[in-house]
Amino acid sequence: MKYIVTGGAGFIGSHIVEAIAESHEVIIIDNFSSGKQENLSMFAEGVSSIRGSITDLPLLNDVFQGADGIFHLGAIASVARSVNNPVATHETNLTGTLNVLLAARDCGVKKVVFSSSSAIYGDEPTLPKREDMQPVPLSPYAVSKLAAEYYCNVFSELYGVKTVSLRYFNVFGPRQDPHSEYAAVIPKFITRLLNNKPPLIFGDGKQTRDFVYVKDVVRVNLLAMDSSATGIYNVGSGQSIDLNTLARRIAAIMKVNLSPVYEKQRSGDIRDSVSDIRAAKKALGYQIGYSLDQGLEETIKWFSLLKSGIKM
Ligand code: NAD
Numbered sequence: 001m002k003y004i005v006t007g008g009a010g011f012i013g014s015h016i017v018e019a020i021a022e023s024h025e026v027i028i029i030d031n032f033s034s035g036k037q038e039n040l041s042m043f044a045e046g047v048s049s050i051r052g053s054i055t056d057l058p059l060l061n062d063v064f065q066g067a068d069g070i071f072h073l074g075a076i077a078s079v080a081r082s083v084n085n086p087v088a089t090h091e092t093n094l095t096g097t098l099n100v101l102l103a104a105r106d107c108g109v110k111k112v113v114f115s116s117s118s119a120i121y122g123d124e125p126t127l128p129k130r131e132d133m134q135p136v137p138l139s140p141y142a143v144s145k146l147a148a149e150y151y152c153n154v155f156s157e158l159y160g161v162k163t164v165s166l167r168y169f170n171v172f173g174p175r176q177d178p179h180s181e182y183a184a185v186i187p188k189f190i191t192r193l194l195n196n197k198p199p200l201i202f203g204d205g206k207q208t209r210d211f212v213y214v215k216d217v218v219r220v221n222l223l224a225m226d227s228s229a230t231g232i233y234n235v236g237s238g239q240s241i242d243l244n245t246l247a248r249r250i251a252a253i254m255k256v257n258l259s260p261v262y263e264k265q266r267s268g269d270i271r272d273s274v275s276d277i278r279a280a281k282k283a284l285g286y287q288i289g290y291s292l293d294q295g296l297e298e299t300i301k302w303f304s305l306l307k308s309g310i311k312m
Helices: 010-022 058-062 079-084 086-106 142-157 185-194 214-226 243-254 276-284 292-307
Strands: 004-008 027-029 046-052 068-073 111-117 162-167 170-172 198-201 211-213 231-233 260-264
Touching: 004 010, 010 027, 010 111, 010 214, 027 058, 058 086, 068 086, 068 214, 079 086, 079 142, 086 111, 086 142, 111 214, 142 162, 162 214, 170 185, 170 214, 185 243, 185 292, 198 243, 211 214, 211 292, 214 231, 214 276, 214 292, 231 276, 243 292, 276 292
Parallel strands: 004 027, 004 068, 027 046, 068 111, 111 162, 162 231, 170 211, 198 260
Antiparallel strands: none
16 A cells, blocks of 8 residues: 655654554655654655645645555644644644645545544533534634544545544654653653653643553554544543643652642643543544553653663
């Protein structure tokens, strides 16, 4: 098979490439705005990467020729950046997705698996989040993901491009960037502890999140690609944990005795989040393969090796 991975040099995209590279032809399209060349360093033959943008429709029309499926992850993946620059987020996340769908249609690609986000649920308090709940997008990022889901549905209905939108909750794992201002909490906790600094928590630490290990996210992408199902599915672990407990768990695995320090809650942070994953289980055969501790252990190991300068 020939697969395209947009955003394949990024955190999640590079794990998808890793999973499919051995048995398929893979082409990555990435503008390397947050993706990194080093995320691709382990891939040998069978994988080619194109430095280009999903906003470039002629490029997509060229590269998508003969492709069997598109894993579409290319995006400005940050709520904060979208608040600072809504136009850039709109162009990449929404116009970019429309371009991916148009090129898929015109090149006869059978399936597009789109990386959406739980951000579309906003702060409506009902838990767990189910796909049929009313979305409450609270940022340009969430609007772009929700509108892109609608485009995916429309392209399935109107043009026969089969699409699946996967609403990720908090994905974590090796290669997640701990250094950006907008980095996720798990790589931040781990790198602070590796540097003998206490985990930093914004607010009282009682806020809850649903963390899902990146390899489970890869698996559901592959299931979605192979399945005849279309539509929108949550991708989380189906369980939540508060940040105080999470910080203690990570410190215990790392055998470090450092309690969290607290700063003022950030505006716009939601209080609680947890997914209902029954729809993905039923339609796609999604199963959680990694417990939180297993995922944390693999992630901590990776960051520890990185710190000691060992190439992975
Ligand atoms: P990431 O920033 O590591 O990956 C995004 C990739 O897209 C990067 O490699 C970036 O260079 C690339 N990109 C950006 N603009 C592009 C453009 N115009 N053309 C081509 N490539 C472009 O982020 P990630 O965490 O790996 O996220 C992957 C996808 O999953 C994104 O669509 C994101 O919105 C979504 N998502 C992630 C999470 C999470 O917890 N990490 C949660 C919900 C949704």
